[in-house]
Amino acid sequence: MSRPNGWEVVIGLETHVQLSTVSKIFSGASTAFGAEPNRQACAVDMALPGVLPVMNEGAVDRAIAFGLAIGAHVAPRSVFARKNYFYPDLPKGYQISQFEIPVVQGGTITIQVGEGDKAYAKQVELTRAHLEEDAGKSLHEDFHGMSGIDLNRAGTPLLEIVTEPVMTSSAEAVAYARALHALVMWIGICDGNMQEGSFRCDANVSVRRPGEPLGTRREIKNLNSFRFLQQAIDYEIRWQIEQIEDGHTIQQATVLFDPDTGETRMMRSKEDAHDYRYFPDPDLPPLVIEPARIERVKASLPELPAAMQARFAADFGLSAYDAAQLTSSLETARYFEAVVAAAGPAQAKPAANWVMGEVAARLNREEKSIAASPVSSAQLAGVLARVADNTISNTIARKVFEALWNGEGESADAIIEAQGLKQVTDASAIEPIIDEVLAANPQSVAEFKAGKEKAFNALVGQVMKASRGKASPAQVNELLKKKLGA
Amino acid sequence: MSLSADDVRKMARLSRLLISDADAAATLNALNNTLALVERMAAVDTRGVEPMAHAQDVALRLRPDAVTEADAREALMANAPAAERGLFLVPKVIE
Numbered sequence: 001m002s003r004p005n006g007w008e009v010v011i012g013l014e015t016h017v018q019l020s021t022v023s024k025i026f027s028g029a030s031t032a033f034g035a036e037p038n039r040q041a042c043a044v045d046m047a048l049p050g051v052l053p054v055m056n057e058g059a060v061d062r063a064i065a066f067g068l069a070i071g072a073h074v075a076p077r078s079v080f081a082r083k084n085y086f087y088p089d090l091p092k093g094y095q096i097s098q099f100e101i102p103v104v105q106g107g108t109i110t111i112q113v114g115e116g117d118k119a120y121a122k123q124v125e126l127t128r129a130h131l132e133e134d135a136g137k138s139l140h141e142d143f144h145g146m147s148g149i150d151l152n153r154a155g156t157p158l159l160e161i162v163t164e165p166v167m168t169s170s171a172e173a174v175a176y177a178r179a180l181h182a183l184v185m186w187i188g189i190c191d192g193n194m195q196e197g198s199f200r201c202d203a204n205v206s207v208r209r210p211g212e213p214l215g216t217r218r219e220i221k222n223l224n225s226f227r228f229l230q231q232a233i234d235y236e237i238r239w240q241i242e243q244i245e246d247g248h249t250i251q252q253a254t255v256l257f258d259p260d261t262g263e264t265r266m267m268r269s270k271e272d273a274h275d276y277r278y279f280p281d282p283d284l285p286p287l288v289i290e291p292a293r294i295e296r297v298k299a300s301l302p303e304l305p306a307a308m309q310a311r312f313a314a315d316f317g318l319s320a321y322d323a324a325q326l327t328s329s330l331e332t333a334r335y336f337e338a339v340v341a342a343a344g345p346a347q348a349k350p351a352a353n354w355v356m357g358e359v360a361a362r363l364n365r366e367e368k369s370i371a372a373s374p375v376s377s378a379q380l381a382g383v384l385a386r387v388a389d390n391t392i393s394n395t396i397a398r399k400v401f402e403a404l405w406n407g408e409g410e411s412a413d414a415i416i417e418a419q420g421l422k423q424v425t426d427a428s429a430i431e432p433i434i435d436e437v438l439a440a441n442p443q444s445v446a447e448f449k450a451g452k453e454k455a456f457n458a459l460v461g462q463v464m465k466a467s468r469g470k471a472s473p474a475q476v477n478e479l480l481k482k483k484l485g486a
Numbered sequence: 487m488s489l490s491a492d493d494v495r496k497m498a499r500l501s502r503l504l505i506s507d508a509d510a511a512a513t514l515n516a517l518n519n520t521l522a523l524v525e526r527m528a529a530v531d532t533r534g535v536e537p538m539a540h541a542q543d544v545a546l547r548l549r550p551d552a553v554t555e556a557d558a559r560e561a562l563m564a565n566a567p568a569a570e571r572g573l574f575l576v577p578k579v580i581e
Contacts, residue, residue, distance in 0.1 A: 021551045028554030037572035038563060042555035046562055058551025079539040080546075086502050088576040101539075140578060148573030275500055280539040288545035 007207045007241050010214060011173045011233060012165035015180060016158050017190045018134070018198040019062045025133050025157035026053030026096065033196050041136070041151035047091035052283055059157040062189035063103045063131050064289065064297045066159060069187050069304055070126060072107030074294055078130075080284040083276045088149050089136035097160075099278040102130035103287060104159075109183065110306060111175040112324040119321050124176050129161040131287075153197075159189070165204065165214065170233035174226050177201055186305055186330045194224050201229055205236045207244070215240070216250040220257055220264055232257035236264050308333055316340065316348035325356050331370045335359075335377050342381030343388075350384055358401055375404045382412035395469045396421050424470045427479060430463070433471070434479055437462045448484060456480070487525065488518045 024031055027044035044051045067074040081099035107126040112119060136151035161180065167173045181199055184190040191198050201223045206215035220236060223229045235257075240250055255264040303311075309323035318326070327333045332355065339351040359380070363370055383404070387397045400415050409415035416422055424430060437459060438445055444462075447455035463476045494514045498505040505513065559572060568575035 023551055023553045023555075028549075028552065030553045030555075036559075038559045038574070039557045039572070041562070042558070043562060048562070054549045055546050056551050057548035060548060084500075088574075088579055100537075138579070139573065143570060143573075143575055145578060146568065146575040147578045148570065149576055150573055275496075277500070282540065285540045285542060285544045285546045 004237065004241060006209065007237075008210045009168050009237050010165045010206050010208065010217075011167040011169075012204040012217075013163050013167070013173060013176060014202040014204070015161045015177065016134075016200045016202075017066075017161060017180075017184050019059050019157040019159055019189055020191050021056055021058040021062070021157055023056055023058070024155035025056050025059045025131065027155050029155065031156050033193075035152055037148070037150040038152060041154060045091075045136075045151050045155040047093075053096060053281075055284065055287065056157060059131055060103075060287065060289065061293070061297050062157075063129065063159055064294055065187050065189055065301060066129055066161070066184065067104040067107065068294070068298055068301060069183060070104075070107030070109055072126065072129070073105040074289060075101060075103050075105055076289055076291075077101070078103040078287045078289075080131075080281045080287065081278045082281045083132075083278055085274050085276060087135070087138075088147060089138045089151070089154070091136070091151065091154065095133060095135060096281055096284070097132035097278075098130035101286075102128040103289070104129035109176065109179055111172065111179045112321065113172050113175045115321070121320065122172060122175075124172075124179075125164040125166055127162045127164050129159050132158050132160055134158050165206075165217075170230045170237070173203060173233055174230050177226060177229055182328055183305065187301060197224060200224050203229065203233055203236075205233055205240070206250070207237060207240045215244075216252050218250065218252065218264075219254045221254055221267065223257060228257055228259055231259075231262055232264055235262060239264065302330060305333070312348075316345060316352070318348065318352055322352050322356065326352060329370070335370050335373070338377035339381045339384070342378050343384045347381070347384045347388060350387065351380070354380060354384070354401075358398065362405060374407065375401060379404050379411060386412050386416060390423060390425065390472060392416060392421055392423050393469065393471075393473055395464075396423065399469070421470065423472050424467060425472050425475060427475070430467065430471050430475060430479055431483075433466045434463055434476070434483055437466055438483065445484070456484075487521055489514060489521065 019025075021031060023029060024045060027042050029042040029045055030040045032040065044053060064074050066072075078098055079101045080096055082094040083097045083099070084094045086093055104126075105128055107129075108123045109126065111122050111124055113122060114120060134153050134156040136149055136154040139148040139150065142148075163176065167176060181192055181194075184199070185192040193199070203220045203223060204217045205220065206217035208215040218236060218240070220232045223232055236255070243250060251269060253269050254267045256267050257264050305327040308327050309320070312318045312323040312326060313320060326336045336351060336355045339355065340348050343351060359370070359373065359375065362368075363373060368374075380401070383392075383397050383400050386392045386400070387394060392400060396416075399419075400412050400421065403409055403415045403419065404412065409418060441459060441462060444455045444458050448459070459480060460473065460476055463480065464471055464473060467476075491510060491514055494505070494510050494517065498510070498513075563569050563572075563574065566574050
């Protein structure tokens with residue numbers, strides 16, 4: 001728990017997740033991104049007179065999938081309501097949303113916060129998730145004093161996911177947002193594309209002295225990257241603490257984060273807050289979800305990340321941290337499983353290290369997804385097998401991996417053969433190298449004899465170097481010890 | 487319960503209605519009469535009665551997720567008072 005100067009931070013998140021349906025929530029217009037303005041806005045999306053909304057079952061099934069994935073109550077009956085406000089990109093004058101009875105109620109998401117020794121797990125309770133339609137887009141530049149309105153996005157299905165105010169630092173908020181992002185992509189209900197606005201967070205932030213009632217919150221709107229989420233919350237926490245310590249009180253407000261200055265600024269105060277005058281939408285009877293539909297969605301869900309983490313820990317003896325890393329996306333988990341399936345369960349730990357280390361680093365550097373990895377799971381399994389049977393050392397394995405990445409060969413075996421990388425385990429081949437190294441480094445030898453352990457490691461390094469990495473480190477150790485009479 | 491002239495002005499602003507002082511007074515009277523009726527209904531004991539969300543006892547009809555609407559931008563925007571480059575043009579509003 002983070003307590004800057006004795007203050008306690010309380011954060012709740014509301015996330016708008018764009019559902020990956022091909023058509024809109026209440027009309028048959030396309031949801032594809034990037035079309036010319038108003039080419040994907042039909043009469044319903046434009047709110048022309050006489051139109052009626054008809055619910056898309058793809059959006060309902062995705063909401064159910066989410067509810068099942070977080071162990072929530074999927075409401076057998078939920079109600080759509082009109083949220084009334086005036087803005088040019090909301091042509092009906094109201095947004096169809098859910099208010100009193102949302103489709104998903106409760107549920108939890110387990111998050112892993114921090115790394116290494118300081119890592120800890122936390123359960124984040126969710127309040128609800130409800131279905132609603134997105135608004136259009138306003139363009140304020142270049143129209144000689146007028147605003148341009150594009151309604152392509154109007155009517156795009158959203159699931160708004162709301163947590164309880166249970167997070168206590170920006171690190172926890174980001175860990176939750178990342179876990180949620182991974183989960184909605186895992187179960188295939190959202191493409192997760194944050195640049196295109198498919199996943200947007202609002203953060204409610206307040207501070208208080210421990211034990212006191214909740215402080216007044218300010219809501220930071222529309223954060224579309226994890227970095228901005230972290231920066232905006234950290235700035236907001238500092239700002240609120242300074243205000244209170246300077247004798248001011250916090251006024252409830254909605255604020256925007258400016259990535260250029262790294263600051264939040266007020267968008268509207270409580271006095272200007274919208275009065276949405278919700279009421280049930282007479283155009284839409286209650287959404288009734290039959291048990292058979294829930295069963296059908298359940299049957300279509302992949303194994304969930306939490307279950308897979310538990311299985312990785314139990315079957316392969318991996319740590320909770322490793323298991324969480326390997327299940328950061330369904331593609332990563334499937335890649336890891338394919339490597340282990342090919343190399344055998346005994347190779348699970350090295351496989352985990354490779355997937356989280358070398359593979360992740362290379363993919364990251366080249367901004368590739370693991371599905372597009374130049375080194376296939378079968379090829380990586382081939383590398384692991386040759387390390388396991390002592391054909392190559394770990395150092396050489398990295399060389400082989402590099403060669404596979406660059407397409408220099410079809411398999412680890414082919415590259416080891418073609419580039420002569422086989423580990424030298426013949427003592428008669430290594431001994432002359434050791435003799436040379438000892439003769440060339442009398443000082444290290446003397447230091448070792450005087451009791452300096454480090455000098456021994458330096459000698460091992462010299463031998464490995466002289467063998468161009470091909471000697472077996474374990475064997476070099478053994479032979480060197482014998483020669484030095486240690 | 488009865489409303490004040492301020493309540494009427496606030497509701498008019500929320501509904502983006504331009505309302506004269508004379509109309510506001512008449513509207514106040516009409517709304518208060520309506521509220522009097524609501525108050526009589528409020529006297530009915532509704533404990534244990536599930537709130538009604540829709541006048542008919544039917545379930546929402548669902549349609550398959552499929553694109554059924556073709557682009558008809560030119561026709562749909564034909565009566566827009568102002569348009570440019572495929573966008574509706576409206577007086578500038580920045581929140």
